[in-house]
Amino acid sequence: MYTSIVRLQNTFGFFTTVAFLIAGLIAATDLLAPRTPSGFLKTTNLQVVKGRPHYYSTKKEEYASIKFNLEADLSSLFTWNTKQVFVYVTAEWGGDGHDATTSAANVTNQAVIWDSIITAPSSDHLGNYGPATLKKLRKSAAGKSIDASRGILSLKNQRPKYQITHPSGKIAETNNVRLRLHYNVQPWVGFLTWNQYSRDFGLWKTLSGGVSASRTLPPVKKADDKKKSAS
Incomplete structure (x- = not known):
């Protein structure tokens, strides 16, 4: 028994x-569910200054600030099993950053300069939103289980959230700096999935575009230059 x-x-x-x-x-x-994400990135302004990039920095160092334009269509990432999509932009450069012959494929430096969390309608209450923003989201998604329009991004001359630094304390005149778009899909059930750049996986296609042209960071912006730009 x-x-x-x-x-x-x-x-x-x-x-x-x-x-x-x-x-x-x-x-x-x-x-x-097919995934066909695409994006276009373009740097619009690059500056390098010397100072304390963060309030907790103990010493002055060179840091870069990169503004950019972003046009992206990530709507296909939103399905009934999508909880939220984490989108971020990184700045990448190879080697010591001053070798003009460094191959873009051998990237050794990468820093996040901007990020955003896009929630699905069913998980808006879990986001870190203020009352006004949450009310607006709920109104726009009323009656929708999936709001693919949230995956359409259009940013003009976007300011970075984070500054770029280097352990050496020097980053001015770094060569071959480019921006790259990334995404991370967080489902309600299942594994986290990241952006695909190397090859397709069934109905999931690689991210089309999403990489800016390479640029060289300018010299350190001096105090005189700041006064001229302000006047």
């Missing part, structure tokens, strides 16, 4: 197995 505890354990094990099976099937449905 089975005891009540053994029967309870068997019942719990059965429902756990069923729950994991259903979760696996839900996660697998993502593979049936």
